[in-house]
Amino acid sequence: MFTLRQAVFGLFLVFCLTPWASPPVALALGLVLAQTVGNPFTAHTKTLTHKLLQFSVIGLGFGMNAHAAVQAGKQGILFTVVSIFGTLVLGYFVGKWLGLGRHVVHLISCGTAICGGSAIAAIGPVLRAKDEEMSVALGTVFVLNALALFAFPPIGHALHMSQNQFGLWCAIAIHDTSSVVGAAAAYGNQALEVATTVKLARALWIIPVAIGTSLMFKQKDVKVKIPYFIFGFIGAMLLNTFVPAVRPLGPLLTHLAKIGLTATLFFIGAGLSAAVVRSVGAKPYVLGALLWVVISIASLYVIIHAI
Template identity: 55%
Template sequence: MDRYWDNLKTYQEIFVTSIGVRILFIGLTLLCLTPLISAPIALALGIIFSLLFGNPFLQQTRRFTPKLLQFSVIGLGAGMNLAVIGHESIHGILYTLIGIILTVLLGIGFGKCLKTEPTISLLLTIGTAICGGSAIAAVAPIIRAKPHEISVALAIVFLLNACALFIFAPLGHYFGLTQIQFGFWSALAIHDTSSVVGASMQYGSQAVEIATTVKLARALWIIPVTLLIGFIWNRKRDSELVGKARFPLFIVGFILAAALVTFIPTLQASG
């Protein structure tokens, strides 16, 4: 009889703990959707939660993660005014093109030398070359990256962004860079736009202006690079669908969202 009650108590504790973990998971998820929590902090909370409690909705998150990433890329397009970006970033196109080509070549080379998992290597390379987490979110569904591969790539990119906020300005002063030089350097070397602005603000107003302009030009490459990767990667991976790479339709959504914001003034005001 005592054994029966002990087992019942154990099952009750497991049930209560499971319910509590699920409620905590949902609460943290909703909190991360608010402006109070930035993307790096949300990622850190997710990692800590997973290590402590695991994922109470593992199957559901595996099923919905690719779609959520695609919707996030469409949302990124809604924050871009193509007219403003095209006007401001025309002079930075060449610099960013050279930077992206060099970064991709170095990323591929280092990935092969270090024998890194190809998917993680590609995500890190594209995230470093273009615009950090946004580029990773755009490329991940196309190459069918697994959740843990996406998490690793995002964690590394966000960690490097956080380091850049603290070390770039002191390094710029140490090497005696002008504001123009620092603006170009930060725009080409730091991944996410928010981190580029944050680092360049510590250096001066001219550095912020240059960095923002060049970074916008760099972000524009997310469209052609994503389409190219989708074509090459799927031709390479799918032996039964050679020559029939799937077109990433969410990129069309990205372009349409950006076009709507650009040509409908009321959407710009409400955004």
């Protein structure tokens, strides 16, 4: 027999797999579940979220053109470099002002600067961060991600941003890949292509930042976790561009990837219970919110006036 929690979870998940669900709706359903009956499969969804996001991102590559992606990547590289280092420096000083521990400050700053939970998961072992420090950083980033997914598309429409502008803004100002792709997909296909390409190029900065972290914090004999799924995305994009036999499969694989992304956001929302949100405390949210607001407004201003 199914319990009430399992039945509600199953119904919500099935709805997220239908054409009527969108990434923001899926996240909202997950949040509703977390605040009411709760997630009955917490351990399973945590593991599945990571894998499903990776496969979904690879699948999106089958709907993209390598030539357009290179152009988008060139356009976003200067924004990427300036915003990453600016965020890390600002995070250091704001964190010091708030009196937060160096590890928590660096994890939240890296999550904001690069790619949310993936960056935190990669940088944490380099820092030899404690479990509670990782939890605080991840909780902060995931809550702000949820807000961004709902807030960005209406702002983009209100400012009459082009598909290219909005995709670039999402890639720079939203932390996690899942929310970047979700917000961009809600705005349009071109925004999705630009956002995914720039965000994944940005995610590769995990490697130099992790190496810099090990030197700055004087950590020895640590392994850097490389986001290999990015190379899967690149491979899928190259196949779709240069192998004609693959192109007919592109629409199907892209459709399945978008469904996978929608389910991923449902799982993320289902993990954000009130207890998780409260456990973080106020100061990490202040740090995360300040960094997020600064990078969002600064990048928005530059993109609107320069792109």
